[in-house]
Amino acid sequence: MIVKIKRQLSPFSEPYWESFKYEGPDDNTVAGVLDSLNYRDDIYDVDGKESRRINWECSCMQGLCGGCAMVINSKPSLACTTMLSELKSRKKHSKDVFQLILEPLSKFPVISDLVVDRSVIFEKLKKAEVFLKKYETSSPKEYEHQYSVAKCLKCGLCLEVCPNYVQGDRFLGAPMANDCYLIASKSGKDIDAIKESYGEHFAAGCSKSLSCMDICPMRIPTLSSMAKMNRL
Secondary structure, eight states: EEEEEOOOTTTSSOOEEEEEESSSSSSSSSHHHHHHHHSSSSEEEEEEEEEOOOOOOOOSSSSOOTTTTTTTTTTEEEEGGGGGHHHHOOOSSSSSOOEEEEEOOOTOOOTTEEEETTTTHHHHHHHHTTTTTOOOOGGGHHHHHHHHHTTTTOOOHHHHHHOOTTTTTSOOHHHHHHHHHHTTTTTTTTOHHHHHHHHIITTTOOOOHHHHHHHOOTTOHHHHHHHHHHHO
């Protein structure tokens, strides 16, 4: 199997493509493939030329940290939960030579290879003042949805597929909608600021394509967060 990776040495260098040969089992994840390629003492590309180790990010390898978010065969996914066997089963024609094509997320600054700077998600939420200022006990009927929303990994997959999200824009995407709900549901009556921030940084820019829900690895019901915030 050929693994084709879009690489970039640093944030200031030009990206380029490089291919490697993988001869491991199909019952492996994309993260496992990257580990296997990097495990060798000397790394050579498919043409036999010596190469450097592949930079990619992970923490848990269990789909809980969001660090390994990348574009896998044109679909934004977590490398640690994407199986080779599943990717191969999606081939349109069984006779086609299978290639695993990996790219960094395109809507975040690239640090190196498949590692991107997702800190912009947190920085934008801070600037929009999406944080709890005064805590009040929330209604028990909100507990279930609060729990679902709190599972957000801030992995960036929802922003990668969002047709409305652009770097530097005021629209902050699904993390904004879900965090606004979470804060509003715990703030009691002191929610004027969060309602205003929601309107400016989410409601005014969302076209409701709901691609964020389709791609979310934690299956967060963002539409419910939107409905609850719109009701406020």
